[in-house]
Amino acid sequence: MEQRSTFFPLKIAYKDLLTFFVKWFEKYPIFKFRDLYICGISYAGHFVPLLANSLLHFNNETKSTRFNLKGLALGSPVLRYKLDVIAQYELYASKGMISQKMYHKILKQCNETDEDNYSNDSPEWSESCEHVMNKALMTAFNVSSVREANKMRFDIVRNPCEGKIEDLIAGKEVTMVVGGIDMCIPNRVDFYFGMPEVQQAFHGNRTHLGYKYSGCFQNSGLNYSIADQHVDMLPILMEILENSVPITIFSGEDDGAVPMIGTLRHVKKLASEMNFTLTKDEAWNHENKEGGRLYKFGDLLTFMSVKGANHHVPLSKPSQSLYIFENHVVEQSD
Template identity: 60%
Template structure:
């Protein structure tokens, strides 16, 4: 071994293996896990000094050369959906096997290009908890504050990543979590003379950006697909006339009853069901039907799958089962409060501030772009919850407000030459990509295309910023 190799080995041992990592949180092997060449860590970060409020995390090294790769923080939406659980839907290194008692490698894992940190946030999500009841009354502000404290304390445990290129990503209501988080980190950089977060970019999948308009876009999508009659859609527009793309406000009033009635009718007609609740369960993929697996089959060791158009719709169902296996919880060191409630990928009882959900996120995205931090947004074209047609309008509005020129308007394909969708790029700073055949969760339904977007976003953003620095 040459001198450079010896130095590299010593550096990795000291800073990558001992000083730079919190080895107490290292996971040996998850139950049923195949052998891998990267390390995994999980545990809690105490948000307050008395350890009464803690966020759970799962950290996965990049498959190769983790000390040379960026750090990406992944946040799931909901609000109330576990980012740790979400890592087993298509972003993380593993997928739950068909009988839900083991794991298999994810060929499109995002740790092929980045170190990945998954955080269960806000409090009440996944294994994150508080011993104080009022802490479960959460909103955008409290969630963001906890995330900032979390990251600073996480860097104390993993200082080797403190100065690494940083990316933030997530889906759905992460359209609030991620921009708010990014904005706060950039504000810190403007004020601090000691340490700056090395934020390079954010990536958002099917994000909630202007919720009231996103809801109206649902019905625009349904009428465009012939799922509801045009007469019903015109009635919705007539009764829900309070806002449009040009006058969206954070202070929009709740929908009137005369507006809600035709919208409820539209949902039930669109999905040919008799209840709004059932329709909302179908919104996330308006073409494929949900998994209808039975827990008794998984308990007995049977395989439970439902593959439609190459998508196994039962992966979330099996993930819920796997995370409730006692040995899995033991290895993860999750559920340290010994909660008697089952682990849920999405917690329906989260008490989240309703007014925060209507917040217009375009001003926050604008502030991020003004710091030359790139934003990539991707959207599955078979998502009926946050439709692509609505998000594209928001992106165009943001580009217009910032006088960003459309520099690319073209079809795209992934590395395997699979059809991707359509690409809109505004001066390589703001990018919107549609994903053909993808539902509300693109990494779950179209993992190859999702990895391509992430790979292109991460490395292109770094290259562009480095070139700007040299010029």
């Protein structure tokens, strides 16, 4: 377990993961013939499909080991980075968090693009674009700094935890429940993985690094490769679907980092490219409560919104997430 990363080269990541899978099966052959499902959230929208695709290619190239890949589940995935970012401001405008005038100014300054002309070679944002986006972001969350606003993008209806990890170290309880969600869970996760006995159990921090464990997304310790960020993931997803591997994508309706409205457009574009027809468009329920909206395209592609969930759907709505996995990932793969 690495404690901190300063760079995230995508190609290295999925190749390392492929190596891990191969070595895992060599060491534990009992798992060789088990069904394999790969799931992830957020930037996993990049490395999970690439890993899945590499497993499929590996199957074609070797006879010694075969990965019985049965399905993928992607939560709030980054699939088309620039469109995902623009969708943030579309969401804020639709909720009245920024004005329509400000939203259209962003479209103008940020070289408006759409689903049909997305490119892997998208240049970085211009200075004028970044300026207007930063102003809109602070306006949306009514704060005076971009850094503070960035912390609030993951949930547009609930404020982030006010407690600190130092409180937990001092033996204080840190809890902030808003709308049935404890927003302080990430702090407890950081505290837990910083415990020496936990690190020893995970065989982590064997070099005894001098700094504490911290979640990479919270403290910006993870710097993404610009080239990797802009990679269009739809062609990779198409290749996976062409191998008859089902894909389920789900998004929290309160996610302001990778908004549902943008992700659903990507899914519809993917379905169109694959000539998948819409076979279901209906509300789904869980434990007699409204779960969200379900869209099914053909037999292999499913999109589900999750009502009341933020960017981290399994964290904010764990029982709904389990329902999605059991009933819409495993079931459709049988």
